[in-house]
Amino acid sequence: RGKVDFNLFVELTGESSNSMVNEAVVKQYMGQLSEISDGDATELLKMAIRLPDALKTEREEIDQSEFNQIIEAVDAALEAINNYRSSEGKALETEFLQRVINIGELLDKVIEMDPQRIDNVKERLRRAISELKESVDENRFEQELIYYLEKYDITEEKVRLKNHLDYFKETLETHASNGKKLGFISQEIGREINTIGSKANFAPMQQLVVQMKDELEKIKEQALNVL
Numbered sequence: 722r723g724k725v726d727f728n729l730f731v732e733l734t735g736e737s738s739n740s741m742v743n744e745a746v747v748k749q750y751m752g753q754l755s756e757i758s759d760g761d762a763t764e765l766l767k768m769a770i771r772l773p774d775a776l777k778t779e780r781e782e783i784d785q786s787e788f789n790q791i792i793e794a795v796d797a798a799l800e801a802i803n804n805y806r807s808s809e810g811k812a813l814e815t816e817f818l819q820r821v822i823n824i825g826e827l828l829d830k831v832i833e834m835d836p837q838r839i840d841n842v843k844e845r846l847r848r849a850i851s852e853l854k855e856s857v858d859e860n861r862f863e864q865e866l867i868y869y870l871e872k873y874d875i876t877e878e879k880v881r882l883k884n885h886l887d888y889f890k891e892t893l894e895t896h897a898s899n900g901k902k903l904g905f906i907s908q909e910i911g912r913e914i915n916t917i918g919s920k921a922n923f924a925p926m927q928q929l930v931v932q933m934k935d936e937l938e939k940i941k942e943q944a945l946n947v948l
Contacts, residue, residue: 827929838921881909882914915934
């Protein structure tokens with residue numbers, strides 16, 4: 722992102738330019754100097770000729786051949802810039818894809834781990850009731866279990882996160898200006914990852930969430946460099 726301001730200044734030197742005395746300005750200087758100095762005309766002229774704008778340079782306009790050379794140089798510079806941008810863009814695209822793939826692989830591990838997490842929730846709930854030295858009523862236990870499983874269910878988050886990752890990759894394949902769009906998708910990815918983390922209530926899964934956040938942060942940093 723950003724912009725480039727391009728300005729071209731042409732300065733002709735040697736035989737291509739002629740310096741001439743700016744008589745009107747020199748006479749004005751000499752008149753003013755004579756009022757404050759007793760020097761003769763020669764001395765006043767020496768002083769006046771050194772003052773700003775005492776000399777003027779008449780410059781010839783560049784010819785078509787010289788202009789064409791300038792255009793060729795500018796075109797070459799612009800082509801080099803575009804080639805560099807293209808190279809940088811491909812490098813960014815490769816990095817984006819790898820980060821998204823990494824998050825997807827971590828999501829697969831989360832999905833694979835989810836049954837274990839649910840078993841862990843069941844066991845902790847049963848243990849908590851047991852520690853109260855109450856006989857575990859199976860109906861009550863099932864009701865509590867359903868409540869906690871619904872509270873910590875991450876099915877929707879897993880589906881939405883996968884969809885956001887797929888959409889991110891699809892957006893990368895388009896040729897439009899997508900920097901802001903990629904930023905918005907990254908925000909949505911972050912929301913789903915954060916929700917999974919808050920609902921996980923299971924240390925191994927939360928560790929995977931931390932890794933996903935790390936990958937996403939790198940995506941967000943690079944997305945700022947995309948138009």
